Amino acid sequence: MAETEYNFEPFAKTAEYKGVNRKIIISWIAAMVDSGVERVGRLLDIATGVGTMVRLFLEELPTEWDQPEVICLDKSEKAIQVAQDKLSSVVKTFHSIHSPIQDMKVIEEKANVVLWGNGIHNLSEEDQEESVKRIAQNLDKDGWFFFNTAFYEGARPEGTKSFYRFQIKKAVEILREEGIQRERKKEKAEAAKFHPRSHYRELVEKAGLELHDMEELAAPLYKEAWEYISGFKNYALGALHGYPVKEAQSALEKAVAPAIQKYGIDDGTGELYIPRKWLRVSSRLS
Numbered sequence: 001m002a003e004t005e006y007n008f009e010p011f012a013k014t015a016e017y018k019g020v021n022r023k024i025i026i027s028w029i030a031a032m033v034d035s036g037v038e039r040v041g042r043l044l045d046i047a048t049g050v051g052t053m054v055r056l057f058l059e060e061l062p063t064e065w066d067q068p069e070v071i072c073l074d075k076s077e078k079a080i081q082v083a084q085d086k087l088s089s090v091v092k093t094f095h096s097i098h099s100p101i102q103d104m105k106v107i108e109e110k111a112n113v114v115l116w117g118n119g120i121h122n123l124s125e126e127d128q129e130e131s132v133k134r135i136a137q138n139l140d141k142d143g144w145f146f147f148n149t150a151f152y153e154g155a156r157p158e159g160t161k162s163f164y165r166f167q168i169k170k171a172v173e174i175l176r177e178e179g180i181q182r183e184r185k186k187e188k189a190e191a192a193k194f195h196p197r198s199h200y201r202e203l204v205e206k207a208g209l210e211l212h213d214m215e216e217l218a219a220p221l222y223k224e225a226w227e228y229i230s231g232f233k234n235y236a237l238g239a240l241h242g243y244p245v246k247e248a249q250s251a252l253e254k255a256v257a258p259a260i261q262k263y264g265i266d267d268g269t270g271e272l273y274i275p276r277k278w279l280r281v282s283s284r285l286s
Contacts, residue, residue: 011228012052012118020219021117021148024280025056028146031213031282032113033062037144040068044111044138046101046119046131046147048072051083053117058090071111073097073104101131110140121151121195122234128203136207139285145209148280153196155277157218163263163274167230168239170255175243178251182242200281210286217280220265220273226256 011017032040040061045054054070061067070091074080080096087094097104101116102123114135120128135145149155156164175182197214204211221229229235230252233245240248264272 011225011232012050014225014228016219016221016225018052018056020217020278021053022056022060023217024148024278025053025060025146027213027215027280028144028282029057029060029062032144035212035284039065040112042071042109042111042113042140043068044071044073044107044114044135046073046114046116046135048074048083049079051087053115054083054087055090057113057115067092068112069093069095071095071097071107073099073101075100101134102127104131104134104138106134106137110138110143112140112143114139114143114145116145116147118148118150120147120200121149125195125199129206132203132207132209136209136285139209141285143285144212145204145283145285146281147200148278149200150276150278151194152200152279153194154216154279155194157275157277160263160274160276163259164239166262167252167255167259170258171240171248171251174251174254175240175247178247180243180247182240197279200279204281204283208286209283212282212284214279214281217278218275219278220267221276222271222273223256223260226260226274227253230256 043054043057045051048054051072054072058067070087070093072080072083072094073096074083075098077098080098084094084096097107099105116135120131123131132145139145201211201214230239231249233249236245236248236252239252243251260272260274264274267273
């Protein structure tokens, strides 16, 4: 598999990413504990990437609980290999599934918990619906499905839109200086289509799942994190649709510094950040 086919998630290594996702996972585990859950036998992680969500989940489980079997699904075989290497020191029983989530088959031993961190927005509405349906089919009785996204209506807190507009403006200036033109007929990426909260409620309910909780969590993101986000293919396709992807990614990364310098919020130490909201969703097999 070519290196360009898989993004090794440098953003997932940042303190901001780990911090917000740890808080989200803590809330999910608390929901299970409050509902009387006393163990997780099998954990299925969707679009596992480098395994960050698995590691955070295992770290936050109650100390008296036995470690679950871990099943990692990713469409990239290389990603699965990387995740297995990174998780080898903390996971006792590791299984993998090489498949897009929307094509996933029913596994023999179903999962008690399915995690899908920071990825559902990358799929079309049709593929999202098919994916959640297949997740429901792979949940054991009373099993839980947890997912989150930072690409939805409301992800951009009030007062932050000027940052995005300025970043795009600067990126377009950079592209024009490099002689790169936009092809206006290009369509936006799925990640650029921000769905309302009701969309995700309907997704789980159509799959026969019961919505347990849906809440938002704001997190401060600093310059390095925004540069990583700006380097995501789907972010570039959405923000600068119509421009060549690689050039758009590079221009957006370069535009972060002036945009955050102009519109960033001082955290009290002289460091500037722009907040972003995550939507966290917990559901159960009803």
